[in-house]
Amino acid sequence: MNKPTPLSGFPEFLPSQRTVEREVIETLSRTFELHGFGNIETRAVEPMDQLLRKGDTSKEVYVLRRLQEEDNGRDKGMGLHFDLTVPFARYVLENAGKLEFPFRRYQIQKVWRGERPQEGRFREFAQADIDIVGRDTLPFHHDVEVARVMLEALGKLTFLPGFTLQVNNRKLIQGFYAGLGAPDVEETMRLIDKLDKMPAEEVGKLLVSEAGLTDEQAAKCLELATITATDDSFVGRVRGLGVESELLDEGLSELATLINATAPLNTENVRVVADLSIARGLDYYTGTVFETRLDGYESLGSICSGGRYDALASDGKTTYPGVGISLGVSRVLVPLVQKGVLDGDRKVPSTVLVAVNDEESRADADAAAQALRGHDVACEVSPNAAKFGKQIRFAERRGIPYVLFATRQEDGTEAYEIKDIRTGDQVPADPATWTPQNESDLKPQVVVNNEEKK
Amino acid sequence: MNKPTPLSGFPEFLPSQRTVEREVIETLSRTFELHGFGNIETRAVEPMDQLLRKGDTSKEVYVLRRLQEEDNGRDKGMGLHFDLTVPFARYVLENAGKLEFPFRRYQIQKVWRGERPQEGRFREFAQADIDIVGRDTLPFHHDVEVARVMLEALGKLTFLPGFTLQVNNRKLIQGFYAGLGAPDVEETMRLIDKLDKMPAEEVGKLLVSEAGLTDEQAAKCLELATITATDDSFVGRVRGLGVESELLDEGLSELATLINATAPLNTENVRVVADLSIARGLDYYTGTVFETRLDGYESLGSICSGGRYDALASDGKTTYPGVGISLGVSRVLVPLVQKGVLDGDRKVPSTVLVAVNDEESRADADAAAQALRGHDVACEVSPNAAKFGKQIRFAERRGIPYVLFATRQEDGTEAYEIKDIRTGDQVPADPATWTPQNESDLKPQVVVNNEEKK
Structure with missing residues (x-):
């Protein structure tokens, strides 16, 4: 092959990259x-x-x-x-x-x-x-709950770039178009959804030619889509456009509730924005809709999306409404x-490499390793009894921070020493109790190489 | 639909069943x-x-x-x-x-x-x-290492029936057949592998008719396959059959080393047996072979198998030998x-259901829940402000052990009490610090229903 x-x-x-995915x-x-x-x-x-x-x-x-x-x-x-x-x-x-x-x-x-x-x-x-x-x-x-849970989860992924969760509500935009007298609310929404790929001016023309809006109605739809806010101030701005409908009121109220309830979760890493241009295309959402941009990677599009379905599933007799985010x-x-x-x-889960003096004493090395594992210190035993320098390089290549050595004492017993190969520090250690000073050495950590960031 | x-x-x-799989x-x-x-x-x-x-x-x-x-x-x-x-x-x-x-x-x-x-x-x-x-x-x-690691892992799954790891070595059986003068070692091994599905007598006939063995050679092959041992006593029994070959010696030595090194890991739940009938069919194993039976579920066949490949992979220039178990x-x-x-x-991860007095105080219930989560207590907030009896039954149906209630004090402040709905005990509790007395209540546990066992 x-x-x-x-x-x-x-x-x-x-294997080292998989650490990132597992941590997430x-x-x-x-x-x-x-x-x-x-x-x-x-x-x-x-x-x-x-x-x-x-x-x-x-x-x-x-x-x-x-x-x-x-x-x-x-x-x-x-x-x-x-x-x-x-x-x-x-x-x-x-x-x-x-x-x-x-x-x-x-x-x-x-x-x-x-x-x-x-x-x-x-x-x-x-x-x-x-x-x-x-x-x-x-x-x-x-609806508020799923937004809060996902925000909290994303907020804990501090090694990732920041997230902006954009929220809107289908009732708000559909109610607005209906209140405006749009002859085809669905088509209007479909065209507005093109705003992230097409200049507003062209979308405006399509709203007139394909959705049957007047120039003035089209302008109002485009204006609605420019509204964003990190608090409920968007309500006043929508009201200022002078459109009225019950569905619009319901959508405004829901979106305001959601923004007010999630704003306290904003951190340096995660923020929530009411963005009235978000429509989620042709999916079957009926209320809240979510999209999410990754700061600096906007070209990826929405990396976390979802919303409310009034009928996630139905067997004819019972309907199951749902709200979710992916x-x-x-x-x-x-x-x-x-x-x-x-x-x-590092490339392996091991915190410690247990060195092997010679093949005859491999069982001793195994026993020392097992003693470390007994209190949750991951380790591996050197596959061979090469010179210590070689065994240390074996650990180095894998990113294993510590090497444990057995040394024969004058009285014939074995004693152990442990070397932090990053600093060179070497101290006596009992495999039955030794644990690294920094808890973070107990398992592989995610590292961010900022110089690689574009 | x-x-x-x-x-x-x-x-x-x-969801409750998935707990078992996740724990494993x-x-x-x-x-x-x-x-x-x-x-x-x-x-x-x-x-x-x-x-x-x-x-x-x-x-x-x-x-x-x-x-x-x-x-x-x-x-x-x-x-x-x-x-x-x-x-x-x-x-x-x-x-x-x-x-x-x-x-x-x-x-x-x-x-x-x-x-x-x-x-x-x-x-x-x-x-x-x-x-x-x-x-x-x-x-x-x-080879010893992968056996020990899998044994240790299986030994920790104490809620499962016991495991018997059966070990053999291809060098041992192939060396035996060769030393015996078998004209077709591969075919002999293939037929011996049928012993778990076919009576020994019939396999014996096939060894003569299809693998070209004499009656005496066939009998020795069948006798080899009856040998099992939990220590290295099998070596003497094989020697007693009077067959000699270098490959056989190597196989005996490897298998003895493996059995001696793994025997100390035997527990009530897991045991290792040298079983000289194990051949692993047509797979490309070249030394150690493993099979595993689940006590009481032998009809499942081998549920954990593997062995040594001298060439797990090869790119023509480099060969990658491997040993593994699945x-x-x-x-x-x-x-x-x-x-x-x-x-x-339980059907949910929640340790606590936070009761809701009325929809107006849902934010308070959310805050109490968030305080519990702050020190790693999983919880959910009641989806409605039904009567307390109904909220308790909501928890019961899901197997949630605790319900947290807010009670308005005479001085107008809120105080919290937590009820263990299994015992009925209800005590004051601060959501910022409360944690269950039994750590096992912090996450869903695997339960064994022995009366269901066949």
Whole structure:
């Protein structure tokens, strides 16, 4: 077998890089659990008819076929899930009788999209989703809750660039367009959603030619979309545009509640903004909508999105409204790790390398290692009894900070010394009790190489 | 959408059941890391030509096709990995220049096999693999190491039935057959491997008719396969059969070393046995081989297998010998969880439900919850301000052990009381400092329902 080449769109990490991803997943998981979100995993595959319900993404599905299978028509069989929402909705319906509602869960799994190989497009990537789903009803305060939980989680990822969570409300914009007398509210929203890719002037022309607005109505829609605020001051500015509708009032009230309740969570690293241009395209959101930009990496687009669905799932008799938000873990991490901005500080979990004097005393080295592990100090035993200088270089190459040596005493017993190979300090140590002075040496740490930052 | 039905072969867990799987994965991960094994994940897909190198498993591969793809010939493209060894070997070759050898890693991921839907056959399941791979050479003590690490990990899973790790050595059996004058050593081994499915008498006949042995040679092969021992006493018994070869000596010495070094790890839950019938079929093992039975669930077959490969991978210039062992996480857990033998003790991570007096004071309840989370107590706030009895039943249904109440004092301030709803005890509590008396209440625990055990 020749040296294999990476498959485009399927990013993989080296062991030290994987430290970054594990730290992110652990921090997210712990935060979600502190807020009562339970973890589930769903199978990687769903029936094709489920995956194809949203026509827009159908072209990105990977279809599965057993190698020995005779026939595999194009619209049956199974495919790999392309997000975690479709499988979650199916899981809720399938297990509704065994779940307690409101059901809050988090899910951190890979998803797959059958993209053509292309720079920057992932075909396999990890997402972290939180959702709360009710049976028949779901109070609005859960919209606030998912925003707060995700903000708190992102705020703990201090080694990442800052996040800006942009929030809007479909009721607000749809109510505004309706109150304005827009003949086609959906089309108006679809066109406004193009503002991040198209100049406002061109969108304005399309609002007139395709959504049937007057020039004045189009101007007001564009003006609404320019409004952003970090507090509820946007309410007055919207009112100033002189449009009225009950749905608009409801949307303004919800968005103001959400902004007021999340503003206290703003930190240096994370901030929340009401941004009235956010519409979330064609997705089936019915109230709150979220998008998130990563500071300095705006070209990645929204890396954490979601919102309120009035019908996440329905079996005909019962409807399950939901609100959720999904972080693109790979989308954020892969570029930062590949650029070298983020890495782990060592290639192995070991805090200590236990040196081996000669093969005859390997069992002693194993016993010393086992004594360290007994109080949770990760370590490995040198694979050979090379000269000490070589064993120290073995540790250095892996980033292992300490080397433990056995020395034969004059009375014939063994004594141990431990060397911090970063400083050269060497002190006596009992493997049964020794632990590093800095707790952070107990496991690999994420390091930020700022000079690599663009 | 009607209520969906489960897909045969794709097991999924309810939130409480997932507690069991997470506890197993966490225990395995932590043990592997204590021994210096770093975690990696590889992509789910490999090129078909890699997956098909072992002809025997080709029928079980899921082939991928993009939905919009025009042409997809049968022997190109990509498929889902069916184990973690093929991707690991590819990862080692692809990243050889960036890895440090001996390279030890663990990997816990789903794998897929394109089986026909059939009772008890999984089409998606999780495996946990540890491997150590060297460049050009890999000392034998690493065979001992992987056995010890997996034994230690299994020994910590005390809520599972006991494990019996059966060890043998290919050099021992191949050396024995060669020393005996067997004309076709490979075929002899292949037939001996059938002993777990076929009576010894029939295997004996096949050894004569298909492997060309004499009756006496066949009898000796069968006798070798009956030898088991929990110490190195098997060496004498093999010697007693009067067969000699250098390869046999090497195998005996290796197996004796392994048994002597692992015997001290035997516990009530885990034991190691030299079992000279173990051959591991057609896999490319060249020395140590492992299989493992789960006590009381022997019909599951081997749930943890592996061994030594002299060439885990090779790029023509460099050969990478490896030794590893792979635990079938789903294979062990799914039957036990589905029978109800194992479950989590609650449906949510929350230790505390914070009661809500009325919607106006929800912010106070949120603040109390946040105070609990500040010192790592997971909690959730009641979704509504129902009567307290109803809020307590809400907690009960989820298995949340504690409910925190705010009570308005005569002086107008709020005071908090916490109720253990299992005992009914209710005491004053400060959300900023309260923590449960039993640390085990801080997170969901695995429970064993022995009456469900068959």
